[in-house]
Amino acid sequence: MANNAIDRIARSTPSGFAKRVRGLSDRTIAWIFVGPSILLLLAINIFPLIWTIRLSFTNFRVNRMNAPIKFIGLRNYERILSDPDIWQTMQATAHFLLWTIFFQVLIGFTLAYLINKKFKGNDLWTTIIVLPMMLSPAVVGNFWTFLYQPQIGLFNYVVGFFSGADPSSFSMIGSVHLAPWAIVIVDTWMWTPFVMLICLAGLRSIPDSIYEAAEIDRASKWRQFWTLTVPMVLPFLMLAVLFRGIENFKMFDLVVQLTGGGPGSITTLTSIDLKREAFEKWRTGYASAYAVILFVTVFGLASIYVKALNKVKER
Amino acid sequence: MSGYSVTEPSKRQKWIAGVLVITYALVTLMPLLWVIATGFKSPADSIAYPPKVVFHPSLEGYVNLFTTQTRITPDMKATLTPPQTWYERIVRNKGMMIAGPSRYGQRFLNSIIIGFGSTFFSVFLGTLAAYAFSRFRVPIKDDLLFFILSTRMMPPVAVAIPIFLMYRQLGLSDTHLGMILLYTAVNLSLSVWLLKGFIDEIPQEYEEAALIDGYTRFQAFYKVVLPQAATGIASTAIFCLIFAWNEYAFAVLLTSGTAQTAPPFIPTIIGVGGQDWPAVAAGATIFLLPVMIFTIMLRKHLLRGITFGAVRK
Numbered sequence: 001m002a003n004n005a006i007d008r009i010a011r012s013t014p015s016g017f018a019k020r021v022r023g024l025s026d027r028t029i030a031w032i033f034v035g036p037s038i039l040l041l042l043a044i045n046i047f048p049l050i051w052t053i054r055l056s057f058t059n060f061r062v063n064r065m066n067a068p069i070k071f072i073g074l075r076n077y078e079r080i081l082s083d084p085d086i087w088q089t090m091q092a093t094a095h096f097l098l099w100t101i102f103f104q105v106l107i108g109f110t111l112a113y114l115i116n117k118k119f120k121g122n123d124l125w126t127t128i129i130v131l132p133m134m135l136s137p138a139v140v141g142n143f144w145t146f147l148y149q150p151q152i153g154l155f156n157y158v159v160g161f162f163s164g165a166d167p168s169s170f171s172m173i174g175s176v177h178l179a180p181w182a183i184v185i186v187d188t189w190m191w192t193p194f195v196m197l198i199c200l201a202g203l204r205s206i207p208d209s210i211y212e213a214a215e216i217d218r219a220s221k222w223r224q225f226w227t228l229t230v231p232m233v234l235p236f237l238m239l240a241v242l243f244r245g246i247e248n249f250k251m252f253d254l255v256v257q258l259t260g261g262g263p264g265s266i267t268t269l270t271s272i273d274l275k276r277e278a279f280e281k282w283r284t285g286y287a288s289a290y291a292v293i294l295f296v297t298v299f300g301l302a303s304i305y306v307k308a309l310n311k312v313k314e315r
Numbered sequence: 316m317s318g319y320s321v322t323e324p325s326k327r328q329k330w331i332a333g334v335l336v337i338t339y340a341l342v343t344l345m346p347l348l349w350v351i352a353t354g355f356k357s358p359a360d361s362i363a364y365p366p367k368v369v370f371h372p373s374l375e376g377y378v379n380l381f382t383t384q385t386r387i388t389p390d391m392k393a394t395l396t397p398p399q400t401w402y403e404r405i406v407r408n409k410g411m412m413i414a415g416p417s418r419y420g421q422r423f424l425n426s427i428i429i430g431f432g433s434t435f436f437s438v439f440l441g442t443l444a445a446y447a448f449s450r451f452r453v454p455i456k457d458d459l460l461f462f463i464l465s466t467r468m469m470p471p472v473a474v475a476i477p478i479f480l481m482y483r484q485l486g487l488s489d490t491h492l493g494m495i496l497l498y499t500a501v502n503l504s505l506s507v508w509l510l511k512g513f514i515d516e517i518p519q520e521y522e523e524a525a526l527i528d529g530y531t532r533f534q535a536f537y538k539v540v541l542p543q544a545a546t547g548i549a550s551t552a553i554f555c556l557i558f559a560w561n562e563y564a565f566a567v568l569l570t571s572g573t574a575q576t577a578p579p580f581i582p583t584i585i586g587v588g589g590q591d592w593p594a595v596a597a598g599a600t601i602f603l604l605p606v607m608i609f610t611i612m613l614r615k616h617l618l619r620g621i622t623f624g625a626v627r628k
Contacts, residue, residue: 024532026450026451026532027451029447029451029532029533030447030451030452030453031447031453032443033443033444033446033447034443034444034447034448034453034459036440036443036444037440037441037443037444037463037503037507038444038459040440040496040499040500040503041462041463041466041500041503043500044478044496044497044500044501045466045469045474045500047477047481048474048476048477048478048481049469049474049477051477051480051481052473052476052477055476055477062479062480107339111336111339114332114335114336115332115336117324117328117329117332117333118324118329119329119330119332119333119336120329120333121333122333122336123614125336125337125340126614127610127611127614128340128343128344129336129339129340129343130610130614130617131343131344131347131607131610132343132346132347133621134557134561134606134607134609134610135561135603135606135607136560136561136562136563136578136602136603136606137561137563138561138563138567138578138579138581138582139561139578139581139582139599139602139603141582142581142582142595142599143346143350143595143596143599144346146350146353146592146595146596147346147349151364152361152362152363152364152366153366154345154346154349154366155346157364157365157366167364189343189346192343194621197617197618197621198618198622198626200618201618201626236626239622239625239626243621243622246468249470250468250469250470250471252470252471252472252563252564253563253564253578256563257563257582270470271470271471271472271473271564274470274472274473275472275568278472278475278476279475279479279568284476284480287476288476288477290473291470291472291473291476294470294473295468295469295473298468298469298470299465299468302468
């Protein structure tokens with residue numbers, strides 16, 4: 001694999017070309033190297049973004065291509081921000097975000113702490129734990145619907161086995177009360193290893209000498225944990241939360257396959273709602289405004305968070 | 316260092332930690348093992364209550380996954396030749412016959428074409444850009460790097476709206492080329508950031524020595540830097556491949572037939588008379604196995620890959 005990729009790249013750079021550019025300055029080469037990437041990103045990311053912003057001020061609908069496009073100013077934005085349904089999807093997203101991050105941090109940190117005890121074979125078990133994270137979220141969501149089946153599903157059977165409840169008496173994805181937790185459970189199953197890996201890197205970055213010094217000062221283990229381990233791992237943990245936060249704010253594939261946003265609209269996260277507006281109701285202008293609001297929210301929250309993260313790092 | 320160390324956990328601590336971690340690993344592995352096992356069950360066993368742990372292995376799920384079937388009517392039965400192959404026999408035993416291949420093979424092939432195509436381009440462009448960012452003074456470098464990263468923050472559904480309109484105009488909807496371009500652009504941020512980290516770690520002295528020996532910048536780049544960065548490029552490629560392989564949102568919104576990949580297709584597998592769970596499980600197993608193998612290969616660079624190089628270890 002390694003050699004193939006290199007060979008291909010090497011072969012695709014004809015030596016004749018290299019000779020011709022012999023006289024080029026480093027500056028020119030820099031632009032030749034960066035240029036194509038920037039162009040592609042402009043074409044596939046920035047141009048569409050600008051287009052989205054423009055569309056967000058119109059009443060354009062893709063399924064009515066011939067209708068004249070009217071500029072309606074901020075009307076779409078007004079409508080979105082005053083729509084109670086959208087606040088409900090925001091609430092569903094917040095619930096999902098907070099609880100997945102809570103469980104993933106709790107379990108992920110604990111696992112990392114235990115793995116850092118360096119028991120025999122910890123590398124092998126770490127790799128096994130990591131597996132769910134690398135899989136396709138849509139396929140994962142799909143097969144969890146199977147595990148969540150009342151009566152025949154493994155999840156219901158195991159819960160029933162340990163709690164004594166009848167496995168067919170509850171449906172994780174059919175019940176309004178359980179569905180929000182069904183998506184939290186699967187996301188936690190899938191992404192806890194991510195937080196674990198980052199925490200593990202944090203724990204391994206702490207030099208032993210610090211603990212040795214603390215031991216000489218006769219600090220108790222408990223005190224060492226709270227005054228050394230936790231503050232040293234905190235920047236790593238916050239980075240993990242940032243990544244999970246952004247990812248789960250964008251969450252679409254896993255939940256669409258798992259619950260489809262239902263029952264009712266109880267698990268309709270913002271991305272799922274946006275998809276309905278844009279690709280089922282075909283309200284393109286309205287959906288564009290919705291998308292712009294989501295961009296601004298993600299960028300805003302992320303940049304505030306990154307500022308906080310940098311402060312923690314500086315300490 | 317031998318003897319007593321304050322930082323080395325005691326035997327008992329190690330033992331407890333080991334038991335807890337292994338328990339978690341086994342619990343977390345259970346859903347995956349269950350799906351793999353379901354692929355080898357007969358439809359009746361797959362929906363048995365209580366769930367069957369011991370069962371007669373059957374390849375019916377895999378046969379159903381790759382074929383379409385029709386029911387045999389009594390008068391048709393007389394005209395049929397006896398089944399020639401093992402898979403025909405499985406199908407015939409339940410009173411059906413194979414009508415042709417299913418679309419799964421085609422979707423799987425699309426995943427391979429789009430996955431490898433976009434991986435090649437994003438690693439190719441990413442290596443060039445990463446080298447420039449690592450070695451040269453590019454104006455507004457930090458802004459450009461942040462801009463490249465920020466493209467990953469946007470929800471795919473939001474990006475898909477204008478892409479959908481643009482592709483319709485350009486005739487790129489539901490084409491392999493369109494999906495390859497899109498995944499290349501999405502993966503480029505990962506590829507540039509990861510590769511910049513890898514190339515930063517290669518000492519500049521190597522190239523400088525080559526430049527003094529009369530190499531041009533270009534030659535120094537592909538004769539000295541590329542071989543040094545080989546491991547980095549390979550692991551970046553695997554990360555890009557895994558992303559493209561797993562991607563669902565763009566695939567489901569922008570493709571419907573010709574260029575559809577496996578993730579949007581697998582959930583649509585339904586058998587005759589109710590969901591055919593063994594076939595779905597078989598489809599998922601075949602699709603997920605390559606990623607599991609890659610993950611095991613990548614374990615040393617995993618952390619770097621999933622954090623865009625922010626944590627290098």
